[in-house]
Amino acid sequence: MTISNSNSPIARREALQDRLEQLTRMIEIRFVEDRIQKLFAEGHIRGSTHLASGQEAVSVGIARSIDPDDIVTCTYRGHGHALALGVTPEGVIGEICGRVIGCAGGLGGSMHLVEPEVGLLPTAAIIGAGLPIACGAAMAARARGKDRVAVSIFGDGSANIGAFHESLNFAAIRKLPVVFVCENNLYGEYTRIELSTPVEDIAVRAASYNMPGVIVDGQDVDKVAEAMGVAVARARRGEGPTLIEMKTYRYSGHSRSDPATYRPAGELDAWLKRDPIDILADRLVSESILAPGGLDQLKAETRDAVERATGQVLDSAAPDLGEILSHVSASSAGGDQRWHFWP
Amino acid sequence: MAKIWIRQAVLKALDDAMTDDPSVIVMGEDVAVAGGPFKVTEGLLASHGPERVIDTPISEMAFMGAAVGAAVCGLKPVVEMMFIEFIGVALDQLTTQAATMRYLSRGRLTTPLVVRASAGAGQGFGCQHSQMLDHWFRGTPGLKVAVTSNARTTYGLLRSAIEDPDPVVILEPRVLYAEREEYEFDRDYRIPLGQAEIARPGTDVTLVTCGAMRRVALAAAEASSANVEVIDLLTLWPWDRKTVMESVARTGRLVTLEEAPAGSGWGGDVVSSIAVEAFGKLKAAPHRITLPDAPVPYSGALEARFLPSPAYVAEQVAALVSTNKPPLPWWRNAA
Ligand SMILES: Cc1ncc(C[n+]2csc(CCOP(=O)(O)OP(=O)(O)O)c2C)c(N)n1
Numbered sequence: 001m002t003i004s005n006s007n008s009p010i011a012r013r014e015a016l017q018d019r020l021e022q023l024t025r026m027i028e029i030r031f032v033e034d035r036i037q038k039l040f041a042e043g044h045i046r047g048s049t050h051l052a053s054g055q056e057a058v059s060v061g062i063a064r065s066i067d068p069d070d071i072v073t074c075t076y077r078g079h080g081h082a083l084a085l086g087v088t089p090e091g092v093i094g095e096i097c098g099r100v101i102g103c104a105g106g107l108g109g110s111m112h113l114v115e116p117e118v119g120l121l122p123t124a125a126i127i128g129a130g131l132p133i134a135c136g137a138a139m140a141a142r143a144r145g146k147d148r149v150a151v152s153i154f155g156d157g158s159a160n161i162g163a164f165h166e167s168l169n170f171a172a173i174r175k176l177p178v179v180f181v182c183e184n185n186l187y188g189e190y191t192r193i194e195l196s197t198p199v200e201d202i203a204v205r206a207a208s209y210n211m212p213g214v215i216v217d218g219q220d221v222d223k224v225a226e227a228m229g230v231a232v233a234r235a236r237r238g239e240g241p242t243l244i245e246m247k248t249y250r251y252s253g254h255s256r257s258d259p260a261t262y263r264p265a266g267e268l269d270a271w272l273k274r275d276p277i278d279i280l281a282d283r284l285v286s287e288s289i290l291a292p293g294g295l296d297q298l299k300a301e302t303r304d305a306v307e308r309a310t311g312q313v314l315d316s317a318a319p320d321l322g323e324i325l326s327h328v329s330a331s332s333a334g335g336d337q338r339w340h341f342w343p
Numbered sequence: 344m345a346k347i348w349i350r351q352a353v354l355k356a357l358d359d360a361m362t363d364d365p366s367v368i369v370m371g372e373d374v375a376v377a378g379g380p381f382k383v384t385e386g387l388l389a390s391h392g393p394e395r396v397i398d399t400p401i402s403e404m405a406f407m408g409a410a411v412g413a414a415v416c417g418l419k420p421v422v423e424m425m426f427i428e429f430i431g432v433a434l435d436q437l438t439t440q441a442a443t444m445r446y447l448s449r450g451r452l453t454t455p456l457v458v459r460a461s462a463g464a465g466q467g468f469g470c471q472h473s474q475m476l477d478h479w480f481r482g483t484p485g486l487k488v489a490v491t492s493n494a495r496t497t498y499g500l501l502r503s504a505i506e507d508p509d510p511v512v513i514l515e516p517r518v519l520y521a522e523r524e525e526y527e528f529d530r531d532y533r534i535p536l537g538q539a540e541i542a543r544p545g546t547d548v549t550l551v552t553c554g555a556m557r558r559v560a561l562a563a564a565e566a567s568s569a570n571v572e573v574i575d576l577l578t579l580w581p582w583d584r585k586t587v588m589e590s591v592a593r594t595g596r597l598v599t600l601e602e603a604p605a606g607s608g609w610g611g612d613v614v615s616s617i618a619v620e621a622f623g624k625l626k627a628a629p630h631r632i633t634l635p636d637a638p639v640p641y642s643g644a645l646e647a648r649f650l651p652s653p654a655y656v657a658e659q660v661a662a663l664v665s666t667n668k669p670p671l672p673w674w675r676n677a678a
Contacts (some may be wrong), residue, residue, distance in 0.1 A: 195398065
């Protein structure tokens, strides 16, 4: 259904205006991540990988609220964001498996997903790296007379790094069209937020920089989209940045080697009761967009589609050795000499 | 002799240093309660308490700078940077503040701090988590830089670094953490900073290396028809000119093997020093085996090619010894 006939990043992105597609995409993100976990166990994936199961509503809510030529910076926990923004499952799974079919041709890996076509800059493995870059993207948009915004996605732990404070300050004094999105999933690696951060809500920090600080139920895709819509409109009107804190939860540990034994008993179960996929599915049923029982069918179809994408990835080649020296600078092998983002 | 994980050598060195000297503290992200992202600080919190084993927020600039302040005022902080790239967001505090403290105080202030971090490629972590970056630190007067290569050198170097009055960066090749090795701890064992060791004697060529490349060099030497002397540099700054010079005087040939980009690795300094100071002793031009000047690729086959393998090193060394001409690196042959 929806997934299979929209396989270019732009088409996938545009399809997100459809309610059912929003639900399908969230299911897709969940299943792609499940499959990634399995691919890891099967030995197809190297290094590390950071799942975001449970955070799907944030990804889809952001993606549906911005245009494909808006810019997004994001962290290593970016599988869901990439898929929501339009990167295909083959592009994401392929990158994580290091194949040419991957969105960075297998050169980047799990922490470095990218798709310029839909505004996604390479996701960064260094905490806080994306915030100043988003400020610069917003400056460029304004300098070039474009009505575009930059969105920077980062975690609660990242709000303690210098780049967070410097970027909020910088964006605020220049009234840059940036939306800072903090995904507060309560943990930074193995450390609970209370042990690293003296405030419960990251959003209160917006006050120091004289910008709106908004707290959103990150499990509800419509609430995410609504808050994003307000912030994006404000940015486009030239009124400056907003800090939005999405309250959410990662179901898994920090990375593949982390069983998350530090979580208090019952916490995961409580969050599972407010699963973002179920919340939207129930709403679509009540809106008569989804037939009762339709979720199961959607899941089955999506699972098949993800399985097909995985098959395509496993059939795809590893990059040629010559790729090692490609794209290092404009004079390297690899062709495209582009020097800016927006034509 | 007991077989230990190499990461246990880090833990033992930290634990012993903290027991011997109450001014030693350990700080970094997840080092205390969680026992360390690489499990190299497991149990330290229980034995030394939260005032000395300190979990920090993700605020490298703050805790790196705090370590500088603490060091200059009498503590001996050991800062864990987890992956060496994370120092990037705190570089000022280390390279511009700590490294100049002694100089700017005309020798009246000292900054006895250690930054330890995992470093290097080979495990599929992608380009932002796979660099050695020793050249960043080696380019900063006032910093010492060492690289560990097995359990014994880890223990010996780390103990020396903690006792050193100046800031020291210790890089631990993370491919080694998961390895086991026979090693009996000796609390008094130290490897003085600035002292290299001959890991394998030989007569035809001096192969200077460090870190994870030590194993590669030794394997290459075993496989080689030439009689290769392998020197593990251990400290990259200041480096042991004497040991290298004496070796080259015996073998007449110098090859450096680095996990660093060709354009900026330590081998450039070693090669130029030997070329200048021992030109008359050389039977062949010195040769450097390095990484290409490109980011570390993620894909497995590419990363394996990117890093020098024993076979490649053996081939390069053999080519030098048999022709007395340095061979081209693989990427220039390919082009
Ligand atoms: C500068 C820097 N310091 C440390 C790390 C190691 N690290 C990776 S993820 C992480 C925790 C991040 O937590 P948070 O910002 O809350 O994001 P989440 O993983 O929860 O999405 C840390 C400390 C890093 N990647 N970069």
